[in-house]
Amino acid sequence: MATATNPTTREILHRWPGDLLALISGALITLSLAPYNLWFFSLLAITVFCWTLRGLSNRSAWCRSFFFGLGMYGSGVSWVYVSIHDFGYTGIPLAIVMTFLFVSFLALVFSLPFYFFQRFMSRSRFGFLLGFPAIWVLGEWLRSWFLTGFPWLYLGYGHIDSWLAGWAPVTGVFGLSFIVVITSAAVASVQQDFENLNKRRYLFSAISLCTVASLWLAGLQLQNHEWTHHTEADKRTVTLVQPNIPLEIKWNSMYRPAILRQLRELTDPHWQSDIIVWPEAAIPLMYHEATDVIEELEQDSKENNTAIISGILYDDTQLMAYYNGIVGMGAADNIYFKQRLVPFGEYVPLEKYLRGLIAFFDLPNSIIHAGPNNQQGITVGDYSIAPYICYEIVYPDLVASNLGDAQLMVTISNDAWFGKSIGPLQHFEMARMRALENGRYLIRGTNTGLSGIFSHKGEIMLQGTPFVAESITGNIYLTRGVTPFTLTGSKPTIALCILMLLLAIFFQRRQLRVAHLPL
Template sequence: MTSNQLRNTQKPFSFLHSEWLKWLAFPVAGVMQTLSLSPFNLWPLGILSITLIMQGMSGSSAKKSLLFGWLFGIGLFGSGASWVYVSINNFGNAPPPLAGALTALFVAAIAFFPAATFWLFRKLFNGQDRWSVLTFPAIWVLGDWFRSWFLTGFPWLYLGYGHLNTPLSGWASILGVHGITFICCLSGSAIWYFVNKSSLIQRWLGSKPAFPAQTGKPQRKRLPASFVFFAAILWIMGALLGTFNWSYLKDKTPITVAAVQANIPQELKWTRGYRLKTIDIYQTLSEPHWGKDLIIWPETAIPVLHDQAKNIIQSISTQANDEHSTLISGIPYREKDPDTGRMTIHNSIISIGAGEGIYHKQRLVPFGEYVPLESMLRGLIEFFDLPMSSFSAGKPEQSALKEGSRLVTPYICYEIVYPDFVANNANDAEYLLTISNDSWFGRSIGPLQHLEMAQMRALENARYIVRGTNNGISAIITPEGAIQNQSEQFVRTVMTGEIYAMGGRTPFNIFGSTPILLLCALILIVRRVSLARLSAATQRVA
């Protein structure tokens, strides 16, 4: 046969089965998932990335799948969490080579989470039969959940976040972001199954059958598109659920809001000579807005310990009271721990003027607010000695703040990215409030991802969220997860708007992620038991 005849007999797209392309597919799939999220919002890429992953793992061993998962993690976290470099380089004052090395180490370490997920999928659940359409989404979601709390957690870059504006958003109030992630993975896996079961598509791609017949067992004819139909039903249900109102107006009188965004340079924020100037900037920006119901200053806007700022707080509180306004501001708070007797410092929020209450942050950021293995790392490089990196976590089940007579549940920066933490604390709140200092992210995609996660929390709990930041993006988010007002980044401004006190609770607010996690666990248990029985039956026949 001549070379021309050989080329003519080759199937279209047969190059897709080359080994080097399979290795490349996994980091590409990771990047695709980053592109499905804010600020790119190319959500179909997230679903197609799952199809690509499933195809790449077909026929691979568990050991090779472990490496595939790690490569996927490199692509996902290397592109989606690249803002870690900004924090280390710009504010940890680490030179570029060291900042790059530390960022690479962080990405390489956290990539082991998807690596473990891929390995377990192939080791325990076959990973290349029709039931993979269900088992892969289940183990993926449980892997995301594990990553959200292990070693304080890194609940970032969940696939479901890309669907704030798709029909799947209707599931957020019931199953939360993990439920949406499950449906995304199911959709991508269903496409993979359909492509591999359709003889027409297989002939066109030049593929071998992905599901070889089992010897000695009669094969029932199955509809290749069955899982696709099932996924489509979930999308339609999501669209219908999105029309349901889980919350209601408790008061038709609007709450007027002013979020002060002072854009204080991070390198000046904690310098002793700039503290009074910082407070003066906030007071000057707030002056035209006294009389509004709520004025918000962002995370640690008052850069003085609470017990050292009593005169400042009293002066601001008097002015707020005179104007019937509530001021809610971030401030570091020092107190004696009643259990240990030692002095502790908290990253806190206070409500003064017409409001009252104080809240101490519970979920601290590693290295930014506390240093793991402190005795070993302190002093090695400046990054491990960042200002105010010795905070202590607040106690659970703290009281909500009050704005006038209304209950407000506060969250400081990183706390808003924990779905169940937000739901557990939002029970009686009439609206939610989060303050942050996203200066640590610089001009990266980090602040945009952070805002997207706050939008999902509003949708999950059907509550307004007011977000106040130092340098953007300050925003008012509706109970539907839409941005009603927002500020520009890196400007000194005041974002104003109106919100409403809401009542009612969503299923997610009541049950959290428990239903979807139990469903995923049940899927894996049933599948594992069926595989064990099949293995035992095969051994008896042998």
């Protein structure tokens, strides 16, 4: 029996050691993602998180969830410090404070749904097993659009190489997250049964574990299914130009001739390729200033029947608006404007109050306008390419909804903003997931890396060397057909989670009502 001097493990976890354990568990999520790719740590982290929430008050559960989120985002996205300090010209003390505030805000947004979970679902066994995965996935979905969204550190990304990858073309990344969390919740529930020696519930535990095991096995089987198809005639050769231009000189007019010369030197040996891709804002000029550059590229690419695709900043002189765009030249046609912008990097939230306070709020590109919805992609002869710029590729439903009848996807980026941190590697992994979800080859061209090509199965077919100026060449295939995820997006998964949420609330209310019935 526990005494004041000999508390039980459960009583200890109700105090600050439980918060510390939640903090450490949250940090383990980062190990399941790129570049570490130790996917089993996500299962361990969520199981421990479930365990530390048991028996807490609503307020304590919210606090415990905040510590978990603080560990997850503190370890997983602390690379924003590089942008704030190295390229936002913010002093070290202020950069540390701003990074901590950013991470804390993300942790707060993460934690709020768990107050709701603890109050309305956690006290019922069915409520816990149904409610916990539902509230987790709905939280991930919320973070994909709340305040324009920050869809980072989703559990499903860590399983792009596990058995669960087979579910990605069916459910998308949210479905993978769901299976991870319901697996961990089932394991935590079994642990509780053995701790309480409650043999009446062992059968329920066995059923729940068999159910989640079947989901993993189904994922393994789904990996063998071909949702989209291609033939040898659909083969195309692609060259990715990675100029590795330092951000410090990118928009300095003194370096403009040298930058353009380097781009041409990396491109000229590869005019035999079907497609050549330059990275985000590769041309260091506004669109109306780059007429001569574009005309020269148009002429060379048409002579070689090559499609060249490049990022460029487009200035609408009539509307006094600036857009982050992708332009097709030569055999390629059309221009696309980025729809999802990066806060502070491309626009300043609350600009009226923040602009001018510190250098970070006055980054040179933070004047970009969002492009319109329902834009056409880049056309190349009789096929089309769905374009995405930088941040856009991390939005699962945006990518699926904008795919249309495109047979290929391209994304361009400039991850130099995050230096030699894990941020670009996480970005690379998320692009892989988009290729797998939609059954399309995906070309990823960047300024400093990682540039590469992913197959319609999310496999890495070609990968460049980070922070090296180079051109790399590989093959892609135009693919036909659609995956279930492309057709429906995340709607079925989100609808299932909402249904499970309602059932979880129902089961807890029913259990509490039965518990108060007179004998």
